[in-house]
Amino acid sequence: MNCGSGPAPATMVRCRQCSASVAAPPGARAVQCMQCCCVTRVGGGGRQHGAMVPAMRPIPGFGGGRGKKRAVLVGIKYTNTRACELRGPINDVKCMRYLLTEHFGFANDCVLILTDEERDPCRQPTKNNIRMAMHWLVQGCSSGDSLVFQFSGAGVQVPDCSGEERDGMDEAICPLDSFQQGPILDDEINQAIVRPLVHGVKLHAIVDACHSATVLDLPYQCTFSKQS
Numbered sequence: 001m002n003c004g005s006g007p008a009p010a011t012m013v014r015c016r017q018c019s020a021s022v023a024a025p026p027g028a029r030a031v032q033c034m035q036c037c038c039v040t041r042v043g044g045g046g047r048q049h050g051a052m053v054p055a056m057r058p059i060p061g062f063g064g065g066r067g068k069k070r071a072v073l074v075g076i077k078y079t080n081t082r083a084c085e086l087r088g089p090i091n092d093v094k095c096m097r098y099l100l101t102e103h104f105g106f107a108n109d110c111v112l113i114l115t116d117e118e119r120d121p122c123r124q125p126t127k128n129n130i131r132m133a134m135h136w137l138v139q140g141c142s143s144g145d146s147l148v149f150q151f152s153g154a155g156v157q158v159p160d161c162s163g164e165e166r167d168g169m170d171e172a173i174c175p176l177d178s179f180q181q182g183p184i185l186d187d188e189i190n191q192a193i194v195r196p197l198v199h200g201v202k203l204h205a206i207v208d209a210c211h212s213a214t215v216l217d218l219p220y221q222c223t224f225s226k227q228s
Contacts, residue, residue: 076153143200155209
């Protein structure tokens with residue numbers, strides 16, 4: 001079963017922190033250094049608003065029910081990687097699936113789960129598989145749909161070269177192969193699961209990761225007033 005395209009030539013990028021050479025796959029917007037774990041943006045041209053994700057195609061091994069309620073649940077422990085292993089993500093996904101199917105009427109075939117405990121390579125939370133899952137989630141959405149995106153794993157920040165971020169940083173989530181393929185930036189997440197939404201569609205996004213407060217890149221600002 002083929003879960004993606006074959007390997008393509010990579011370009012070398014110098015880590016902005018330790019100056020190590022890091023291989024950047026074609027189309028990658030950021031890469032993560034395997035020595036110091038620092039994330040470096042590829043190039044310096046700022047945001048690219050063109051197509052940043054692969055065209056939607058059926059997900060191998062997943063029927064993909066098209067009910068009015070659909071969910072993508074991603075949990076990554078990062079076992080056997082250079083990242084610190086996390087304990088809770090798999091349990092988070094199991095609990096969320098139970099909640100959605102037992103209490104909120106989500107059909108089992110409308111809940112797509114990606115974790116690093118899955119043996120099927122097409123269910124591993126790689127960058128390509130997460131991209132495909134996000135597109136499956138919103139593809140053909142219509143008024144009245146209820147969509148859920150959950151990510152439990154690691155998050156990072158990447159310097160923003162466009163000047164559009166007030167704090168000068170883009171937020172990103174780390175797929176299982178982030179050291180090889182790079183993280184998924186907030187720009188891409190917004191384009192993948194926010195912009196395609198039509199009027200009347202509800203999206204609930206639950207992201208348990210570092211720097212996740214603005215990882216959907218929404219045009220809102222949340223402020224809290226201090227009370228004595």
